[in-house]
Amino acid sequence: MQDERRLAVLRAIVEDYVATQEPVGSKALVERHGLGVSPATVRNDMAALEEEGLITQPHTSAGRIPTDKGYRLFVDRLTTIKPMTPAERRAIATILDGAVDLDDVVQRSVRLLAQLTHQVAIVQYPTLSRSTVRHIELVALAPARLLVVLILSSGRVEQRLVDLAVPMEDEGVAALRGRLSAVLSGRTVAEATTALELLEEAPGDGGVQTVVAETLVDAMSDHRSSERVAVGGAANLARFGDSFELAVRPLLEALEEHVVLLKLLGEAQSGGLVTVRIGHEGPYQEFASTSVVSTGYGPADEAVGNLGVVGPTRMDYPGTMASVRAVARYVSRILDEA
Amino acid sequence: MQDERRLAVLRAIVEDYVATQEPVGSKALVERHGLGVSPATVRNDMAALEEEGLITQPHTSAGRIPTDKGYRLFVDRLTTIKPMTPAERRAIATILDGAVDLDDVVQRSVRLLAQLTHQVAIVQYPTLSRSTVRHIELVALAPARLLVVLILSSGRVEQRLVDLAVPMEDEGVAALRGRLSAVLSGRTVAEATTALELLEEAPGDGGVQTVVAETLVDAMSDHRSSERVAVGGAANLARFGDSFELAVRPLLEALEEHVVLLKLLGEAQSGGLVTVRIGHEGPYQEFASTSVVSTGYGPADEAVGNLGVVGPTRMDYPGTMASVRAVARYVSRILDEA
DNA sequence: CTTGGCACTCCGGGCTGGTGAGTGCCAGCC
């Protein structure tokens, strides 16, 4: 079957090009990979592959490089995700198990992912929308000043200061805390928000209830809508090698635009599936020469956030996919335990 | 006085080189600046300036560029900090006044500074060491689980979860809170830390006091020693123009090493003084072609943190210094009000 | 001390020719 051989040639081209970063020619190909045919045969195959739009030559009579379509086929059909070595697994486990709180988990994940893949890593903070209210605390710091603490099942703690128009008795604070706790405890953030909006309307103790409810709604919506991300491994941008202006610059600018990054990460994929967005497949044409490898994470198959890396289309897909998947799994496990 | 003219020539060279980024020759100099002498005269002056090590030529028979020493003299004696325009002042005020909490102030400052200077901005989070303990709260989330909340005068709120070996009565929690509050309230973080270390020793209620004290010490030391910084405007690295490998890469790598950034910012300068560290004057020789413009900020002349920008030695010092100073002042004012 | 003149240096761009990697095609072979 010369059809199979052609795919083998495509795979060899992708692997070589990723490794050397140079167009790969027919002769080098047969030497490096053990396909038992002559260069001339490979040339014919290459012509066919080019016909199908899977590879291309940067200029006449140079070697071939894969097109986005070529990478796509490679990722979909020609590769299996490399398993992580035991040593790598241990390293991941040790680093992530040392985290002290949720933010620390996110920050460690970003660093880890950047190190493992030698690329720019992006980790989305877990969304609150699916987490539930575990506890609410009101603390009177001063007669007319309240500290509102909101603890969610995801482990996130939000706190806000509220200045009151009128001073408030300790019993009043306790009563309000009791009321809020009764209404909100165990509810999801979405449910809690609607419940609070009702409370806001109700006339209460001199407007205190209203302002506290507003604050809580604000605290909940804040980190749900303007979802935050952590970025790491910007130094790996240097790996783009050529085309500073073309590829590195737009990325550098995007790194501080968290909205753009979130869009790059894309929709959450649950169930351990890793999404690969190659070059122009993405939402921005500025990133025509970058690929995004991402996946969702979260306890028990329920995605509460995404993480992934972005790098040149010419990247080591099997290895990168493996790292992304492995880190997502460990993060999920940690969230499960917490 | 030809001595004065020589300094004028130096100033002109610095200004032209900063603007054009190209070595500046004698002819262009007399044309662009109105020094009423001939190119030949300027050449003599240039030779003298070169003799003193203030300027140099990249290669024989090219224009001159300032040396680090030349920039130093320029900054020290030849320039006054450009005042900000009213429009700029208003912009700064509007942006910073919109901040909702301490972290937001820091993040907005970084963005602002990066925008104003078109360079990489660094803002250190306020240190805790000078702030005092305003309030301590213990909340029993579960029989054997405590939430510890620590509120500091700087406005920072730290919270930790503590798992207890044995369950604890509500009265015990209240008593412990009272004891801690009595010992710590109003103390500086440093004082509080030593006080807590004594408490740790004392045998208490089944080790609860010990573990809570440890947690508090940890929370206080955490953000004091590993002081955090915010970074912004990484995209402005592109402004380095040439010498990607030489200048941009080390910086790109340093941007995630917060320790390095802190060292770059240097010692806090209070009293509105702006520090300029030019090229090799800094602590790292990798950054021989970058300068750091920084200053301290904090309420009432008491520096609680630094902020600044880092950019190529060839930068607009007067403008940059003005921006850094202006932002530091506004941030200080906000901290004063809070 | 300043100025105009002059010879000198050297970077940078454009042109040229040689080299090598790689291709496409064709005719022969299994």
Place this chain on the structure above:
DNA sequence: GGCTGGCACTCACCAGCCCGGAGTGCCAAG
């Protein structure tokens, strides 16, 4: 029908070369 060796062809890349231009240093005169 598919594979192979051979061969002519095409470019990118590099080194060498030349040349113009910007800029300098020096000198002698004002």
